Amino acid sequence: MRFGTKARLAAIATAAVFALSACGSGSSSSSSGGAVNGAGKTLDVLVGVNTAYPEQQKQWMSDTAAKFKQQTGATLKFETFTSANEELTRIQTSVVSGQGPDVYALGTTFTPTAYSTGAFKVLTDSDWNKIGGKDRFNQAALGISGPDSSHLIGVPFASRPFVMAYNKTMLKAAGIDKPATTWDGLVDQAKKMTDPAKGQYGMAIAYKDNFDPWKYIWGMSVQAGNPLVDGKTAKLDDPTVKTAYSTYFGWLTKDKVVNPASVGWSNSQALADFASGKDAYFLMTSSGSIPTLDKSPIKDQWDYALMPTVAPGQTSDKAGSNQAASILSGDNLVVASYSKNQDLALAYINLVTSKDEQLNYQKIFGDLPANADALASLDSAPHMAALTQAAKESKATPFTGAWSDIQLDLLNVVVQSIPDLSSGNVSDSALNSRISDAQNKAQQSLNRVK
Amino acid sequence: MTTSNSASGTRHAARAARRASGPAPAVGPTNDPDESPTRSVPAISEGFETPAGKRGRGPSERNRPLWMLIPGGVLMIIVIIVPLLLGIYMSLLDLDQYTLRQWIEAPFIGIANYIEAVTQTNLFHGVWLSVSYSFIATVIAMPIGIAAAVATQNAFKGRAVVRSVFLIPYILPSFVVATVWRTMFQPGGIIDKSFHSLGADPGLFLNGPNTYWTLIFVQIWASWPFIYLLALAGLQAVDHEVHEASALDGALWWTKLRYVIFPYLKGPISLAFIIGMLNHINNFTLPFVLFGIPAPHDVELLPVLTYVTSFQSFRFGLSAAMAVVSLILIAIPLFIYLRVVKLDEAEQGGRK
Missing domain, CATH: 3.40.190.10 (Periplasmic binding protein-like II)
Structure with a gap:
C-alpha cells in the first residue's frame, strides 16, 4: 500500500528523530529580564508557503530576519510547509523529538487540532504583555486561539474574512x-x-x-x-x-x-x-x-x-x-512548548504583530491585519470597508x-x-x-x- | 605480502605462480589442500544430477558466500521489515491527534482498531472498488498495449516517432494527467459538450455513478503504455529464425501470432498484468486530483479512504489497521496468482 508505506516511513523517521534527540544535549538557556538578548541564538519559524506571491514572501522573510537581528541580535530562520498534512507531520516529528521549529504559523481551523496535541504553549498574562497585550488585537480574531479566554495558544497574525x-x-x-x-x-x-x-x-x-x-x-x-x-x-x-x-x-x-x-x-x-x-x-x-x-x-x-x-x-x-x-479565518502563531527560545519567540511575535509590520504584510500579501489599529486604519481603502467589517464580525467555528x-x-x-x-x-x-x-x-x- | 607470516606468504606465492603458468599441464584437480576435490567439476551443475549432488547438500550450496547478502539483508530489514512491524504496532494503538504527542505511550487497545475498521468504515467497499477498478482497467489496457507493440514491431518510416508518442501518457506525471482530464470532464467541459452535441446526456462525470467509469477510462489512458513497453520487450526476444520458420510453414498472420508470438509474450504479459494491477490499486494521485476529498461514494478507493482517515481525521491507529487488513486482502489473491503463472519460469519464454 502506498499510504501504508508512507505512514510506516513517517513512523520510522519519527523513531529515528526520537533516538537522535536522546543523544542531544539539553542546552537550555536562561533568559534574563528586560529586553531579550538573543545574540548567538537562532529562532526557527515554520510558515506556510505563499503560492500566490513566492518572490515577495522570500523578500519579506529576509526583511523580517534583518529587523529581528537588529532588535534582538538573534538569527531568524524560516522553514516552510505546503499543506496542512506536511505541517502536521512536522509537528508530529518535532513534538516527539522535542526539537524543531520554535514558532509555527497555523491556519485558524487547524488550531483546535494543534491544541488537542498539547504541544503548544498556553500563553500567560505576562506572555501577552510581552507581545503588546490582548488589546492589541482585533478581538474577534482571538475567538479561535483557544477553548476559552484563559487557555489561549494562538496569537492572531492575519485575517482572511469571507x-x-x-x-x-x-x-x-x-x-x-x-x-x-x-x-x-x-x-x-x-x-x-x-x-x-x-x-x-x-x-x-x-x-x-x-x-x-x-x-x-x-x-x-x-x-x-x-x-x-x-x-x-x-x-x-x-x-x-x-x-x-x-x-x-x-x-x-x-x-x-x-x-x-x-x-x-x-x-x-x-x-x-x-x-x-x-x-x-x-x-x-x-x-x-x-x-x-x-x-x-x-x-x-x-x-x-x-x-x-x-x-x-x-x-x-x-x-x-x-x-x-x-467564519473566523486566517493565521495564528503558536509557540512550541519544547522550545528553548520562548522569550525570543515572543519577541518575534511582538515584532510581526506590530501595527507597521501588519500593514506592510497586508500591502504585500493582501491578508488583513489582526492588529486592531492596523485594521482600523484600512477602513477607507478601496474595497476594504466590507472586509474590515467582516473581520470584526467573524465568528469562530467550534473549538x-x-x-x-x-x-x-x-x-x-x-x-x-x-x-x-x-x-x-x-x-x-x-x-x-x-x-x-x-x-x-x-x-x-x-x-x-x- | 606480509613478512610476519611467512608460511602463508609462501603459499600465496606458490598459488600465484601456478596461476601465472597459464594453461599448463595441471588442468585437473589442484593439490591445494583447502580446496575440496568436488570443486573440480563445477561445469555439470545445471540440469544434471551429479553424484555429489545426491549426497545431501550440493557442493555449490555448501560454499556459497552467504555473508555477501548481509548489506542487502540489513537494508531489507530497515526499509521493509521494521516499518512494517511499526505499522502493525501502530494499528494496535489508540493513536490520534490527542495521543500523538507521546505516541509510544499511546493506549494499547489490541484489535479494537481492526474491529472498527471492519465494522464501521467503508473498508470492504473501498477494497472492492480498488480491486475491481484495477482489474477492469488492466484487462482493457492489456490488448491495447499488446496491439500497439505488435503494430510497431516491424520497421516502417516514422516508427521511432510513433513509439515516442505512445509513451507520452506514461511519462506525464499523474497529477498532470488528472488535472487535464478533470478539466475536460467537468460540466460544460469539452467532453460534456461533445456528448450534448451528439444529443446524449450522460450526466456528471466527476460526481455520481459515472465517476467509477471516468476513473477507469483515465487510468487506462495513463497506463496502457506500460503494458505496451513490456510487450515490446517480449517481442524483441522472439528469435528471427522463428519468424522465418513459421513463414516457411505457411502460417497465416493470426496463426503466427497466436501460436508463435504469444507464447513468447506470456512471461512479460503476466508480469505486466500484476505490476499494472498493483500500480492501479496503489494509485492515489489520480482519484484524489480527479474527484477531490471527500470522494464521491462510487470512487471511495482504498488509498483515498486511508488518506482521509490518517490526514483528515488524524486517526493514525485506525488507518494503520485498515492498511494491514487491506494488505492481507490483496496479498492472498496476489500469492495465488504468482503461484499459478509461475513468473520465475517465464524467463524461458517460448521454449515450452
Whole structure:
C-alpha cells in the first residue's frame, strides 16, 4: 500500500528523530529580564508557503530576519510547509523529538487540532504583555486561539474574512440600490438579475469546491441560533441545518439563480465566471480575489459587501444571535512548548504583530491585519470597508479537535448530493439520510475527544 | 605480502605462480589442500544430477558466500521489515491527534482498531472498488498495449516517432494527467459538450455513478503504455529464425501470432498484468486530483479512504489497521496468482 508505506516511513523517521534527540544535549538557556538578548541564538519559524506571491514572501522573510537581528541580535530562520498534512507531520516529528521549529504559523481551523496535541504553549498574562497585550488585537480574531479566554495558544497574525463580491453595473440595471442583508432578500435580488438566455445569473456558487460548501451551512445554521456543536453533542440533525442545505441547493434547483454548470465549479472557477461579468454576486470570497478582479473586464464595476447575516426564512436578525458574517479565518502563531527560545519567540511575535509590520504584510500579501489599529486604519481603502467589517464580525467555528472531521461530514453531504443537484432535484429523503449519516459521524468524532 | 607470516606468504606465492603458468599441464584437480576435490567439476551443475549432488547438500550450496547478502539483508530489514512491524504496532494503538504527542505511550487497545475498521468504515467497499477498478482497467489496457507493440514491431518510416508518442501518457506525471482530464470532464467541459452535441446526456462525470467509469477510462489512458513497453520487450526476444520458420510453414498472420508470438509474450504479459494491477490499486494521485476529498461514494478507493482517515481525521491507529487488513486482502489473491503463472519460469519464454 502506498499510504501504508508512507505512514510506516513517517513512523520510522519519527523513531529515528526520537533516538537522535536522546543523544542531544539539553542546552537550555536562561533568559534574563528586560529586553531579550538573543545574540548567538537562532529562532526557527515554520510558515506556510505563499503560492500566490513566492518572490515577495522570500523578500519579506529576509526583511523580517534583518529587523529581528537588529532588535534582538538573534538569527531568524524560516522553514516552510505546503499543506496542512506536511505541517502536521512536522509537528508530529518535532513534538516527539522535542526539537524543531520554535514558532509555527497555523491556519485558524487547524488550531483546535494543534491544541488537542498539547504541544503548544498556553500563553500567560505576562506572555501577552510581552507581545503588546490582548488589546492589541482585533478581538474577534482571538475567538479561535483557544477553548476559552484563559487557555489561549494562538496569537492572531492575519485575517482572511469571507465576503461577497457584487457587480455594481448589474445591480444598478436591475434597480437595486444596495446588496441584500438577508439570505431571502439575496435570492429575490438574484432572481431579478438572472437571465439564462443571456447566460447571466444572479449568483456564482462553487458547489464542487473542497471547502466552500460547509462554510455556508455553518454560517446559516449559526445565524439561526445553532452552533452545530454544543459541548460534546453534535447538532447536525437540527432543522436549521436542513434548512441551510435546502436553501443552498435551492438556489440551483428551485430558484434557478445560478448557472447549472456550477455543480462542477471550484471557488476559482466561480471567481473566473464572475470576473467575466456573467454573474451579479459571487459569494464566499476573500481579499485574495482582489488581484484577479482588478485585472478583469469588470475591474471598475465591482465591490465587496458583507454576506447576509440573517438566516434563511427570517426577516430580521434574531435578538442575541451572533452575526456570523464570516467564519473566523486566517493565521495564528503558536509557540512550541519544547522550545528553548520562548522569550525570543515572543519577541518575534511582538515584532510581526506590530501595527507597521501588519500593514506592510497586508500591502504585500493582501491578508488583513489582526492588529486592531492596523485594521482600523484600512477602513477607507478601496474595497476594504466590507472586509474590515467582516473581520470584526467573524465568528469562530467550534473549538474542538473533532472539527476537522465535522467539517468533512458537512462537506460530504454536498459532495454526495451533487448528482441529484445536477439533475435538478435533491429529494427530501436522500437529504435526510445524508444529514443523519453526517450527524452520526460527527457525534462519533466528538465522543472520541479527550 | 606480509613478512610476519611467512608460511602463508609462501603459499600465496606458490598459488600465484601456478596461476601465472597459464594453461599448463595441471588442468585437473589442484593439490591445494583447502580446496575440496568436488570443486573440480563445477561445469555439470545445471540440469544434471551429479553424484555429489545426491549426497545431501550440493557442493555449490555448501560454499556459497552467504555473508555477501548481509548489506542487502540489513537494508531489507530497515526499509521493509521494521516499518512494517511499526505499522502493525501502530494499528494496535489508540493513536490520534490527542495521543500523538507521546505516541509510544499511546493506549494499547489490541484489535479494537481492526474491529472498527471492519465494522464501521467503508473498508470492504473501498477494497472492492480498488480491486475491481484495477482489474477492469488492466484487462482493457492489456490488448491495447499488446496491439500497439505488435503494430510497431516491424520497421516502417516514422516508427521511432510513433513509439515516442505512445509513451507520452506514461511519462506525464499523474497529477498532470488528472488535472487535464478533470478539466475536460467537468460540466460544460469539452467532453460534456461533445456528448450534448451528439444529443446524449450522460450526466456528471466527476460526481455520481459515472465517476467509477471516468476513473477507469483515465487510468487506462495513463497506463496502457506500460503494458505496451513490456510487450515490446517480449517481442524483441522472439528469435528471427522463428519468424522465418513459421513463414516457411505457411502460417497465416493470426496463426503466427497466436501460436508463435504469444507464447513468447506470456512471461512479460503476466508480469505486466500484476505490476499494472498493483500500480492501479496503489494509485492515489489520480482519484484524489480527479474527484477531490471527500470522494464521491462510487470512487471511495482504498488509498483515498486511508488518506482521509490518517490526514483528515488524524486517526493514525485506525488507518494503520485498515492498511494491514487491506494488505492481507490483496496479498492472498496476489500469492495465488504468482503461484499459478509461475513468473520465475517465464524467463524461458517460448521454449515450452
